[in-house]
Amino acid sequence: xxxxxxxxxxxxxAVAASRxxxxxxxxxxxxLALSQNAATxxxxxxxxxxxEDAGDARRVADxxxxxxxxxxxSARFRRDVIxxxxxxxxxxxxxxxxxxxxxxxxxxxxxDKAVALGFDAVATGHYAQVVERRDGSRELHRAVDPAKDxxxxxxVLDADQLARAFFPLGDTLKxxxxxxxxxxxxxxxxxxxxxxxxxxxxxxxxxxxxxxxxEQPGEVVDTDGxxxxxxxxxxxxxxxxxxxxxxxxxxxxxxxxxxxxxEAPTNTVVIGTAELTGVDLVVGDHARxxxxxxxxxxxxxxxxxxxxxxxxxxxxxxxxxxQVRLGRRVRGVAPGQSVVLYDGxxxxxxxxxxxxxxx
Amino acid sequence: MEESREQVAxxxxxxxxxxxxxxxxxEADNLAxxxxxxxxxxxxxxxxxxxxxxxxxxxxxxxxxxxxDHEGAEVTWVAPDTDGVVxxxxxxxxxxxxxxxxxxxxxxxxNNEVGTVQDVEAIAEVAHEHGIPLHSDAVQAVGHLPVxxxxxxxxxxxxxxxxxxxPMGVGALALKRDAALVPLSHGGGQERGVRSGTLDVAxxxxxxxxxxxxxxxxxxxxxxxxxLRDRLVESAVALGGGIRPGGFWRPGDLSRRLPGNxxxxxxxxxGDSLLYLLDAAGVECSTGSxxxxxxxxxxxxxxAMGLTDDEARGALRVTLGRTSDDGDxxxxxxxxxxxxxxxRRAAGAR
Numbered sequence: 001x002x003x004x005x006x007x008x009x010x011x012x013x014a015v016a017a018s019r020x021x022x023x024x025x026x027x028x029x030x031x032l033a034l035s036q037n038a039a040t041x042x043x044x045x046x047x048x049x050x051x052e053d054a055g056d057a058r059r060v061a062d063x064x065x066x067x068x069x070x071x072x073x074s075a076r077f078r079r080d081v082i083x084x085x086x087x088x089x090x091x092x093x094x095x096x097x098x099x100x101x102x103x104x105x106x107x108x109x110x111x112d113k114a115v116a117l118g119f120d121a122v123a124t125g126h127y128a129q130v131v132e133r134r135d136g137s138r139e140l141h142r143a144v145d146p147a148k149d150x151x152x153x154x155x156v157l158d159a160d161q162l163a164r165a166f167f168p169l170g171d172t173l174k175x176x177x178x179x180x181x182x183x184x185x186x187x188x189x190x191x192x193x194x195x196x197x198x199x200x201x202x203x204x205x206x207x208x209x210x211x212x213x214x215e216q217p218g219e220v221v222d223t224d225g226x227x228x229x230x231x232x233x234x235x236x237x238x239x240x241x242x243x244x245x246x247x248x249x250x251x252x253x254x255x256x257x258x259x260x261x262x263e264a265p266t267n268t269v270v271i272g273t274a275e276l277t278g279v280d281l282v283v284g285d286h287a288r289x290x291x292x293x294x295x296x297x298x299x300x301x302x303x304x305x306x307x308x309x310x311x312x313x314x315x316x317x318x319x320x321x322x323q324v325r326l327g328r329r330v331r332g333v334a335p336g337q338s339v340v341l342y343d344g345x346x347x348x349x350x351x352x353x354x355x356x357x358x359x
Numbered sequence: 360m361e362e363s364r365e366q367v368a369x370x371x372x373x374x375x376x377x378x379x380x381x382x383x384x385x386e387a388d389n390l391a392x393x394x395x396x397x398x399x400x401x402x403x404x405x406x407x408x409x410x411x412x413x414x415x416x417x418x419x420x421x422x423x424x425x426x427x428d429h430e431g432a433e434v435t436w437v438a439p440d441t442d443g444v445v446x447x448x449x450x451x452x453x454x455x456x457x458x459x460x461x462x463x464x465x466x467x468x469x470n471n472e473v474g475t476v477q478d479v480e481a482i483a484e485v486a487h488e489h490g491i492p493l494h495s496d497a498v499q500a501v502g503h504l505p506v507x508x509x510x511x512x513x514x515x516x517x518x519x520x521x522x523x524x525x526p527m528g529v530g531a532l533a534l535k536r537d538a539a540l541v542p543l544s545h546g547g548g549q550e551r552g553v554r555s556g557t558l559d560v561a562x563x564x565x566x567x568x569x570x571x572x573x574x575x576x577x578x579x580x581x582x583x584x585x586x587l588r589d590r591l592v593e594s595a596v597a598l599g600g601g602i603r604p605g606g607f608w609r610p611g612d613l614s615r616r617l618p619g620n621x622x623x624x625x626x627x628x629x630g631d632s633l634l635y636l637l638d639a640a641g642v643e644c645s646t647g648s649x650x651x652x653x654x655x656x657x658x659x660x661x662x663a664m665g666l667t668d669d670e671a672r673g674a675l676r677v678t679l680g681r682t683s684d685d686g687d688x689x690x691x692x693x694x695x696x697x698x699x700x701x702x703r704r705a706a707g708a709r
Contacts, residue, residue, distance in 0.1 A: 069635050072656070116705035117632060
């Protein structure tokens, strides 16, 4: 097959590209330029946006002897990921930009362009497994390395996207991937893992949002409506958050307080006890299925955030809408995050959480 | 080395004492701009404005930005017309807002992306009316077009070896004997005390040989390349779909566009898609200048010429050189229609 290997400049995508090549595919390396003013010479612990990263990716392609290109998808990335990220926070929700990027950029803008240019598929360094069944249909599964499993952020892929996706690292431990990179002589074999949001280089999401949205002073209230503090922008808060609440007085009972709700229309942050943040009924929209949509009520495992634990649940889908009843209460379920459904290790699909409550 | 200096001087129409060897065009540009600004400002503190064209190579653009940010310089950018031509009148207007504040003028001899050749002689006249030195980055022109330092009236001129078949890492700044210049590197006082540091004699020797040979063959080679260029552009434009040449272009012209530069603006296509498709078909070309290889941005040259971001994205630059022949042009023209069709489809996915 003719395959585009998306090469971020990190160790995972480097080994993914080399494995596609070893499997006998015709591989072309592509680095996505996602930032319109890429930083230079920054110690790259979390980037996919620096000229240094593009250079690292190019060097790996050189070592592999494959053609390499930089494709500018920065306008699409700005519109579909960054602006969406800002709007979601402004609406009081907590988006996951990695899911968004996989749905709209890597397996849409990039994949569509690759297919139009004559390629068959896109390979990335995500830790997840694609299992091909006898009838040719494909299933998405968790990676064997539980610490690195990234199936959650791929839960937005539909069957058509999955049909053209390769994740060559899903059967391997991260430590082995680094060894393999060193064996190939890739200079990136010891490069630090990326983490956080790639377009917020210093990791300070609240500060970054403040620069986008401006300060919007408002009130922090308890669940009875009493004002207990002030904030500089409700968009800076996430359901389940405990730190940085800026309370003027500690609660009477001395128990810690958490964000229970973010009310964007009134710019209000509502706090309460830990107990109040526990929910067992989750409603989502924008449901996406990796295969056929499940019919009726199904027994599943539900994961409610990246690196969150899986909870037994029952789910029923109705078009774009999804309702999930959790087997036990879970704290800190934030609207805007995705609920990803599993059957064993298999990813069934996902939906964006719109509300969470109690049965 | 002195023999090489004489050869380089002869090829550029300068005196041997006017040749300062450098590590290449970028160093020559930095030395010319910074050194002249410093010397002129020392003589008269008011003279700290640089009048510079908007189509310069980054070696000039970024040096000017640096001088503004760190050396108290001011800058007046001179916009080109839609063909990329920086007219002497436009330079005059920029200078005459306040001639006494101008430290120097810098306008490139020929543009690296769209190939447009500037009327350096007429611009030098404007500069000299006001007693202002003119620098010209002639990296693209030397060895490809007649370049005469003395005849053109230019005061400082940058050249590099690797654009004319010489090795990488060596070039020169031609510097009129009366040009005021503060040195940037200090030490042993080599190169008239303007550029201290031990020189790479082997590279300089190769530079001189390559320059001498390419200058000796300029006339027939320019004619040959312009013929290939014109056939390439005419055939590409004849494919329709709104394809047009970027920069000044007239069939048969040998003086107003680099003979080996073909530049195409292809509406509805991303240059990077075309680049991949042509590459896969065995044709090597580029979207703009190699220095933008980090992150592809629409070319500042095309934007300065008045193109929109979208128009500038569909740019394809084909450079023809000594080893290019009719077979190469045929191969390009054979690969182009299919590449255009696929690239247009890919642009729909953008």
